Amino acid sequence: MKQDLIVILDLGSTENTVVARQIRDMGVYSEIHPHDITVAQLNALNNVKGIILNGGENRVVDGVAVDVDPAIYECGYPVIAIDHPTAKCEQKFDKLPDDATMKSFLFDTCKAEANWNMKNFIADQVDLIRKQVGDKKVLLALSGGVDSSVVAALLIKAIGKQLVCVHVNHGLMRKNESENVIEVFKNQLDANLIYVDATDRFLDKLAGVADPEQKRKIIGGEFIRVFEEEARKLEGIDFLGQGTIYPDIIESGTKTAKAVKSHHNVGGLPEDLQFGLVEPLAQLFKDEVRACGVELGLPAEMVYRQPFPGPGLGVRCLGAITRDRLNALREADAILREEFAKAGLDKKVWQYFTVIPDFKAVGVRDNARSMGYMVVIRAVNTIDAMTATIERLDYDFLEKVVDRITTEVPSVNRVCYELTKKPVATIEFE
Ligand code: XMP
Secondary structure, X not given: OOOOEEEEEEEEOOOXXXXXXXXXXXXXXXXXXXXXXXXXXXXXXXXXXXXXXXXOXXXXXOOEEOOOOHHHHHOOOOEEEEOOOOOOXXXXXXXXXXXXXXXXXXXXXXXXXXXXXXXXXXXXXXXXXXXXXXXXXXXXXXXXXXXXXXXXXXXXXXXXXXXXXXXXXXXXXXXXXXXXXXXXXXXXXXXXXXXXXXXXXXXXXXXXXXXXXXXXXXXXXXXXXXHHHHHHXXXXXXXXXXXXXXXXXXXXXXXXXXXXXXXXXXXXXOOOOOOEEEOOOOOOOHHXXXXXXXXXXXXXXXXXXXXXXXXXXXXXXXXXXXXXXXXXXXXXXXXXXXXHHHXXXXXXXXXXXEEEOOOEEEEEEOOEEEEEEEEEEEEEEOOOOXXXXXXOOOHHHHHHHHHHHHHHOOOEEEEEEOOOOEOOOOOOOO
């Protein structure tokens, strides 16, 4: 193993990730684990150099203060405690954002080396994945999103053709998105990739369904069925790869913190598909996942792509989805993204997209009255997606986009620019 490790045990702190980042910023790899980790589990981790007991406001769970197994103090690792008055170690602190104390613990007490970087992380994960998987096969749902793409590239590096990727095109992808997944993974990385074009199946199921929640349920449910059918066709799969990252774990709730929302990376797979899980990104933050993707050689547009909802264009083709509106939306979205990239705005704006409402408006085309669709442009900035502000797009830029959309997408005769913050609006329309 190439990296030293500092283990943070979560004893109810709301600042575990702050401490983890602080240590990583000092060049030492750190992982957050539950307070009730056993000595055997701790010893199974590689290159542990020291332990931080990180207490805090959530230390009392159901009336009982959580604590570590007393044997943890005896296993020979240096231990410090933060906000944990009853800890049985010598170094205890009320709180820690002080860099000098942390540095002294890492480098003087634990004798850790500052050897955390993406190259070493990848080398260690490749070893760990090979150890876990042996000669068995791993199945991965590869959507083309950042997390699933990075985990696929890492697994390909570790186990090559023992990874079976399934890319389900639900027909609600953006322009060329599935083609790019095939180009990068099948053609460039020589992945074992199964491509399922399920467009007709999804669009047939969605026909006439206008209710947003029902649309989401149909898309999520159908995705599981298609993936399950593919999985059942394959033989000898023992593991499921998942692009789980650390924020997913936190938001899903820990032993001392309540869930914000549950994350199901594959939409919640049926229980009778019994696999072991391979989740090599589970300790990384989003920016680290992107850095890992870059180090693995994935293209920048894949690694730095803007957030895109699982139900895809399905939640932007408002009301009951029709193929002609979906196609118009896809073309308009591609034009908007192209112009954003040309103007360098793609690196500045957090999320930008088009939406197509379910009505037609009057227009004039070829000197005659004609009915056409309206496309809405939305461009927002946010840090955590809980609130969002509007990007003030330049009017000349907007005019160019409007001209291109109304010229190149003949079924569209109006374009609007939407200016509502979140709250009171949400980022998506459905
Ligand atoms: P809202 O519309 O709730 O969106 O303000 C917040 C952020 O979440 C994205 N989003 C989704 N992402 N599956 C996802 O993976 C979904 O079903 C979904 N719905 C919304 C949205 O694009 C925005 O970035």
